[in-house]
Amino acid sequence: MPDRSASEEIVRLAVEACPNGMIMTDADGKIVLVNAEAERLFGYRREELLDRSIDTLVPEAGRALHRGHRASFIAKPEARRMGVGRDLYGVRKNGTQIPVEIGLNPIQTKDGLMVLSAITDISE
Numbered sequence: 001m002p003d004r005s006a007s008e009e010i011v012r013l014a015v016e017a018c019p020n021g022m023i024m025t026d027a028d029g030k031i032v033l034v035n036a037e038a039e040r041l042f043g044y045r046r047e048e049l050l051d052r053s054i055d056t057l058v059p060e061a062g063r064a065l066h067r068g069h070r071a072s073f074i075a076k077p078e079a080r081r082m083g084v085g086r087d088l089y090g091v092r093k094n095g096t097q098i099p100v101e102i103g104l105n106p107i108q109t110k111d112g113l114m115v116l117s118a119i120t121d122i123s124e
Contacts, residue, residue, distance in 0.1 A: 018118070022037065026115075030053060030054075032050065034050065041098070042093060054066075054117075077106030077115070079104065079105045080103070087099060088101065100122060101122050102118065103117070105117075
């Protein structure tokens with residue numbers, strides 16, 4: 001059984017290797033984790049996204065609705081697909097929009113509730 005630091009490194013490597021974009025936010029929607037695939041998918045370096053609102057990656061026309069959905073999720077956090085039956089889009093740094101599928105997973109931490117999003121580009 002690996003020790004704690006080895007286990008943490010394994011988790012970090014798994015998140016980095018994931019073929020989906022992985023973004024974690026706090027309960028207020030502030031980005032606290034970004035993996036390499038999310039950088040590629042959205043065209044930002046992770047340093048540009050950390051501490052910013054997740055709304056940065058939501059098309060402007062849908063941001064108010066997204067905030068409402070986020071509040072609903074925080075009120076009743078459970079793993080689920082976001083936007084079942086709806087077309088979802090993310091917005092890249094260059095302003096282009098891409099169709100995405102998103103899975104949401106609540107994670108309770110010592111710092112409070114976090115939300116891990118697994119994001120897949122479905123444009124192909």
